[in-house]
Amino acid sequence: MNHLIPEYLNYWFEVGIWKFIRIFWYFVLFEFTRYIIIDYIVYGIFYLNRKKRQDRWDLAKQKFRLENPLVSIIIPGKNEGKHLYKLTKSLSEQTYTNFELIIVDDGSDDDTPIIGENLKKHGLIDLFLRNDQRGGKASAANFALQFCKGKYIVHLDADCSFDRDAIENVVIPFYIDENIGAVGGNVKVRNYKSSLCAKLQAIEYLKTVSVGRIVTSYLGIYKIISGAFGAFRSDVISSIGGWDIGPGLDGDITVKIRKSGYRVYFEPTAVCLTNAPEKFKVLTKQRLRWDKSIIRFRVRKHKDVYFPNANFKWSTFFSLAENVFYNVILDVLWWIYIIDICINYSGSLQFVIPMNITLYFVMSYVQMCSIYMFSERREEEKYLWKYVAFMTFYTGMYLRIVRTIAYYKEFFFKRSFEDPWNPYKSSRLAKEHGL
Amino acid sequence: MFKVVKNNNQKILTQGSIDYLIIEKWSTALEGALTSCKAVIIATKEVAWFNDIVLQLRTHKDKNVFLKPVFYKYDVKSEYVIHTDGLFEEDLSNEMVRTIVDKIQNVPQLAFEQNFDVTTRLVQFLFTREAKLVPVKNRHSKIGYIYPFIGLYFTNKEYEIEKQLQFLVNDETLDVKLKDKIQLCNDCHDSYLIYKETCPKCKSIDLEAQDIIHHFTCAHVAPQEQFMNSEDDNLQCPKCDKHLRHIGIDYDKPSSVYNCNTCDHNFQVSQVLAECHSCNHVNSLEELIEVTIYDYELTMKAMLLAEGKYQVHKTEAKNDTLVFKQLLDQERKRHFAKGHSSYLFTVSLTGELLNILDSNYINSFWKDMKQVAREYVVNDLCYVREGNSIRLLLLDMLQVEAEQLQQKMIYNMELLLSDNIKSHITIENKLINVDTL
Structure with a gap:
């Protein structure tokens, strides 16, 4: 055992650049380029353009304040009554106050109707709608659309809370470019101290949501506006007929908006905090659902974006292609990579595996540096640094395995249509019509 | 066989041994004849006269008048017939008169006589009749119901009747049976409401x-x-x-x-609003006053009390005191775990105001107090009321716990006494370990 460490260190120096690339091709070609090089280049550009961006923001803010548009905030959900009071308190603290608050109860079987009616009676919400029969989140959100009077619609999840300027900041980008049809808010984990599972998700959200979406938004390939916090232009959302059946309806609507010719934008300063699952069992269920939606929507429903047609747009093509490539294709490639290593380097596995872990470990911290540079909550997020070491196993192993299972189930068995997250009556028809 | 004797413009019908005074119109000159006759027959076709006679008789200050059997000869379609003993029918009415008169005479001393208020009159009236008070639906009444006898004392203030009757229920004089629940206008206490769905x-x-x-x-x-x-x-x-x-x-x-x-x-x-047809006040549903209508019946206790067969004490029941004493003796002999014991907790109210206050108020206060005490004692046997004091047996506890209960009880008593009388009444209390008795 004692001789392994010096040999391992020696291997680093002896392996040579070409052999290194051959052995760690997966890391070098895909992970390092995408998550280190591109992130830092975008940060560099951001840093250089900061003055210009700030001027553009100030001008948009001025226009927004001058117009003072009515914003309709909609919150569809089932059995969310317990979160509603906190949510209204969080919204009552907003710097922007010209909004109407519409809550849709999608056939709750708990005290939600009583709580909702009570909040309405006390003037904490403007409209409380209830469907006695559950129709699914999309139908509840579409129901709310019927009553929205605002120029912009903000879609929220009931268990979220918001920075004081979140509503204002998520709407301002519409005044930066009139071709922006939807703006995604920055979702962070509120309960990041509660368990290791939540801590790892907090880091993951920072990587994939905060920084990841800044980068994709900058590159024009931003592809998902979180259901937890997103803003839409009323006319745009009406023209595309609102939300379609989920699960994964947030990603779906983003693609629909892109396909209609509008820009989709990510606003990192519009911060919303949400509770992440605290147990791996719950997280696994959630991720299986999310990952299946990539196959269902990106690969099947919206496959037309990959082919030349009248509405073809390169940005939409790249947006979905990047998503499918980095998630689906690379997932398959990762297993090929494992087989490749096992077959071709079976004698050196005692070095290759630790080296891989070391690479990902270092990369996690380098990525964390970029998060630190982009972040507006640097001090609070310092707490997470010591847990970054676990990310190698979390994203490199756990999430990959969950993803593989989800893709397999969806690709061969279309399991997302059986997910109880959406009622069977509508999932059955959506499956029939290939939606 | 019967005969009608006309004397000083007063008609008296004698049937069997019973003299009926026949009245066509109320006059103060009838007072003398009223006391000598056993019953009254109202013989008018004028509704207003009929109503006046019933009102004068049933609200008369003399108990021998207001309790008198009253019949009517003509069905005048008046809502006041419910305050009478019905249509005069020769044999049937005679029987009824005998029963009522017997009951009035057999009551040696009506228990509530010293406090001769409306509720007392009602108890006496019910005792001499069928012991039941059944409200009757009536669209001219503000609350939609009229009450036999007591209703005459609250014309246009029917809303107050339930409150008065509640005192008798609290006092265990009346038993209740749920009949209806009604909503009244918050402004004028009328039940004629129009419900509307509004924006x-x-x-x-x-x-x-x-x-x-x-x-x-x-x-x-x-x-x-x-x-x-x-x-x-x-x-x-x-x-x-x-x-x-x-x-x-x-x-x-x-x-x-x-x-x-x-x-x-x-x-x-939609928001449902209730518009009052009488005063046009628009009530939200939360604003409406809900009143429960009951059928009432005299309790056995009240019947015995009225007949003088039930000894009236200011205590709740003499037997309770005996049981309490036995329990106390038992606790003194009992062996407790270290630090534990049973405690006798006595609370008394003193002050001259107690003699002036309405008995209903005092009874209601002690009733509430009993409710409070129930939270601290094991069962009702550990509670006894004697006049204006109560004794509680606090079983098997630490001294600290007993003292905490003592403080809570005193605090609750002070809350129960309303602010304006608190300063005139003194609460005295004593906590004694039963071992030291």
Whole structure:
């Protein structure tokens, strides 16, 4: 055992650049380029353009304040009554106050109707709608659309809370470019101290949501506006007929908006905090659902974006292609990579595996540096640094395995249509019509 | 056989041994004859005269008058007939008069005589009749019900009757049986209310309701109007153009919405308002006063009390005191775990005001106090009231716990005494370990 460490260190120096690339091709070609090089280049550009961006923001803010548009905030959900009071308190603290608050109860079987009616009676919400029969989140959100009077619609999840300027900041980008049809808010984990599972998700959200979406938004390939916090232009959302059946309806609507010719934008300063699952069992269920939606929507429903047609747009093509490539294709490639290593380097596995872990470990911290540079909550997020070491196993192993299972189930068995997250009556028809 | 004797313009009908005074119109000159006759027959066809006679008789200050059997000869369609003993029928009425008169005479000393208020009169009236008080529906009454006898004392203030009767219920004089629940206007206490569905925003009644349709395939949800195809009567989804053919298969109607034609507000739950037909006050449902209507019956205790067969003490029951003493003796002999013991807790009220205060108030106070005490004692046997004091047996506890209970009880007693009388009444209390007795 004692001789392994010096040999391992020696291997680093002896392996040579070409052999290194051959052995760690997966890391070098895909992970390092995408998550280190591109992130830092975008940060560099951001840093250089900061003055210009700030001027553009100030001008948009001025226009927004001058117009003072009515914003309709909609919150569809089932059995969310317990979160509603906190949510209204969080919204009552907003710097922007010209909004109407519409809550849709999608056939709750708990005290939600009583709580909702009570909040309405006390003037904490403007409209409380209830469907006695559950129709699914999309139908509840579409129901709310019927009553929205605002120029912009903000879609929220009931268990979220918001920075004081979140509503204002998520709407301002519409005044930066009139071709922006939807703006995604920055979702962070509120309960990041509660368990290791939540801590790892907090880091993951920072990587994939905060920084990841800044980068994709900058590159024009931003592809998902979180259901937890997103803003839409009323006319745009009406023209595309609102939300379609989920699960994964947030990603779906983003693609629909892109396909209609509008820009989709990510606003990192519009911060919303949400509770992440605290147990791996719950997280696994959630991720299986999310990952299946990539196959269902990106690969099947919206496959037309990959082919030349009248509405073809390169940005939409790249947006979905990047998503499918980095998630689906690379997932398959990762297993090929494992087989490749096992077959071709079976004698050196005692070095290759630790080296891989070391690479990902270092990369996690380098990525964390970029998060630190982009972040507006640097001090609070310092707490997470010591847990970054676990990310190698979390994203490199756990999430990959969950993803593989989800893709397999969806690709061969279309399991997302059986997910109880959406009622069977509508999932059955959506499956029939290939939606 | 009967004969009518006309004397000083007063007609007296004698049937068997019973003299009936026949009255056509009320006059103070009748007072003398009223005391000498056993019963009264009202013989007028004028509703106003009829009502006046009933009112004068039943609200008369003399108990021998207001309790007197009263019959009527002509059915004048007056709502006041419920305060009488019915239509005069020779044999039947005689029997009834004998029963009533016997009851009045057999009561040696009516228990409530010293405090001769309306409720006391009612108890006496009920005792001499069938012991039942059954409110009758009446659309001219403000609360929609009229009460035999007691109703005459509260004309246009029927709302007050239930409160008065509640005192007798609290005092265990009356038993109740639920009959109805009614809502009254908050402003004038009238029950004639018109309920309206209104817009919660502008209170308009110009509302239109529409079903909401949920199309399963594309999740589109909108009012039915948007799904109606103008060319035919079919339903067509405005989002995906598909035809909706079968409810439950293609679509469902999960809810409905109202649209206000006045302010264009949309909502699902209309606000129901109750407009009072008498004073035009518009009440929200929360504002309405809910009154429970009961059928009442004299309790056995009240019957015995009225007959003088039940010894009236200021204590609740003498037997309770004996049981309490036995329990106390038992506790003194008992061996406790270290630090534990039972405690005798005595609380008394003193002050001259107690002699002046209405007995109903005092009884009600002790009743509430008993409720409070029940939370601290094991069962009712550990509680006894003697005049204006109560004794509680606190079983098997630490001294600290007993002292905490003592403080809580005193605190609650002070809360129960209203502010304006608190300063005139002193609360004294004592906590004794039973071992030291």
